[in-house]
């Protein structure tokens with residue numbers, strides 16, 4: 001099946017009601033047929049619904065549909081993008097281990113890996129996504145996962161996936177790509193050899209800024225990397241907390257199986273069935289929306305690039321952009337998503353510009369159908385000094401835009417008249 005068909009149909013089998021929309025199974029628990037059935041489900045002799053912290057029929061459709069879009073074999077949905085990232089790491093790393101993380105990642109991922117996980121005894125080692133060879137100097141026998149973003153937020157860089165995967169495979173280490181900004185429509189990291197893909201479903205998946213959620217997708221090939229690999233001994237040895245279950249011996253994809261059975265069981269960041277239903281609605285139009293976001297962003301980037309008051313535009317779809325070649329290599333039909341940034345002369349002008357925009361809302365989010373403007377120096381990066389802002393690649397005059405689905409010319413006109421005012 002092609003992408004747009006998967007986005008509409010995968011994972012849903014209509015029941016006797018013939019319901020066209022996937023039903024919302026708003027329930028906490030499920031009745032067992034009898035005591036034996038209950039025991040069978042708990043012992044995994046039979047698969048079925050037990051409790052919504054572990055599984056839910058509405059969430060199951062979302063998971064199957066998303067796994068198919070990413071070209072993966074299995075998925076587990078979570079309550080947020082951050083919990084998806086945390087579970088992907090906690091599934092493999094424990095106190096005394098380390099993880100390799102790209103420097104250019106979402107701020108929450110930096111604080112999770114650099115601060116919260118450090119308190120758990122897990123050390124994050126950072127590498128420059130423009131120089132994946134740095135990984136060679138960071139990796140050792142206790143490196144459990146390599147984490148990077150396909151398109152980075154907020155720096156809007158494009159990762160050279162093949163380079164990261166090549167090094168990871170040399171050491172048999174799991175790779176994990178946060179594909180939130182690119183979405184599976186632009187890029188399927190699993191097709192390039194990535195083992196695990198994570199997402200914030202709060203962005204392009206809902207597409208309308210409706211709900212916080214996340215998802216973890218596992219590749220078919222990951223099982224082979226884990227089986228007999230000492231680095232991942234806890235997948236190959238009996239799990240005492242699950243009656244001695246050996247995840248790699250069970251006939252289900254081991255990574256997502258363990259997230260569900262161990263992490264959702266013990267930590268519980270499960271999505272609400274209603275939110276899963278919202279993500280399903282979002283997926284139906286994701287391929288169409290990503291085309292429009294990307295086309296519109298490219299036209300706007302070109303407009304900004306030609307404007308005398310704009311010092312610099314950062315959009316991987318522009319030929320002048322250092323990420324252009326990688327975008328052409330990895331992204332379908334040269335689409336480059338809806339995120340771009342540009343620089344005007346200084347903080348005051350940037351703030352005035354943000355205030356003058358009528359169609360763009362001043363919000364710290366991305367991937368909404370409504371366009372969003374952010375001035376990082378006065379919001380997400382407010383605590384940084386002028387020099388620190390420059391070092392972080394966030395000059396005071398930088399404006400970030402998340403291009404929505406409004407008419408492109410209306411957005412250009414709005415930006416044009418705001419630029420006239422500064």
Ligand code: PLP
Nearest residue numbers: 080081082106153180200202213
């Ligand atoms: N990953 C990326 C690339 C993000 O941009 C974000 C949020 O902005 C997250 C993860 C975190 O997702 P959530 O807000 O759903 O927890």
